[in-house]
Amino acid sequence: MNIFLGYTCVNDVTAVEFLFEDKAFQQWTRCKGFDTFTPIGPCITTEIDPDGMQVKAVQNGETRQNYPVSDMIFSPLQIVSMMSHYQTLRPGDLIKLRNISRGAYHETRYNN
Template sequence: MKQFARIQQGASVIPILVSGTELLDLRSLIPDITPEAIASGVLNEFDVASLKPITGEVQYLAPIHGVRQVPATGFNYKKHIQELKVPTPTEPEVFLKSQYCLTGPFDPIRRGPNPDVKLDWEVELAIVIGREAQDIKAEDAVDYIFGYVCLNDVSDRATQVDAERQHHLVRAKSRPTYGPIGPYLTTGIDPMNVDLWTKVNGNYEQQGNTSDMIFPVYEMLAYFSRHMRMVPGDILATGTPPGVGMGKNRFLAVGDILECGISNLGAQRHEIIG
């Protein structure tokens, strides 16, 4: 397992390897963690001993810069289906979040100017594509994955469903700051046995495990590859476990503190602002 991240120190953006308590500078290998750096294969194998540690105060950024696509799915956890009382899907849902919604793991989330916003949380395991994927098989999917990040699929439920009960997922999930990712981009984990959680103001709202998925990670990636071309650095969000605000009719307000995390991928913390 390797944990990559991007940090800012002063005016410098620094790609790093997190090794225990040390932050190791990757700038001798790559200028930044980008789709191009992932595609190059440089991060697949390198001499850790040659990397220099970074000291001092740092700020964590989104762990990938320049993401091109954010495909996503919903209704992929059995217990989430139960809490929303909706039919179990027979195939994955396919939609996209705007890449411009992505933000860092500790940045504020802006609620937006609409007073009717119903701001909700959705912690999700997201696949980071490592090589071009189209029409691949589930048994080969692992070879197309570079790693995984924690993504909070922030959603405005007021604009997600219209008066005729039609769903509009792209518009509900694509405003700036509605896609925090990080802090770590982690490789070499079993994606089907990781814990996910969300807290609002210190209280647990979501607790789940990817073993509850209806469509497992490799099957999900193969399915998406049959409908779209994915390239290195793309992020595929795989759905959320139970405990979302929509299931409780309880939503985020200005001043709330939203936290979420996934095993080995780190934890996020955000203040909700107007």
């Protein structure tokens, strides 16, 4: 059963410097809520096997993440299955999968 329309790229931008700017208001919403954050696209691919995809993130010429989707802790299908137990999913919903691979966690680059 194919429950996915397709796959696209999402850049989950975070202005982490704002998280620590105001000790009374340490909210991730503020760090991620700017108008230009979380660009999506520009296209959706429908003819792809997610287990064969590679996730690669490059920042200022430095590779920060590079791993196959098959190395993720949970597969896209497992994540959607778990989500559907707690919230209603409808056609057209966009689900961001931000599962780093096993062993791919990196240190925080933000300096207080």
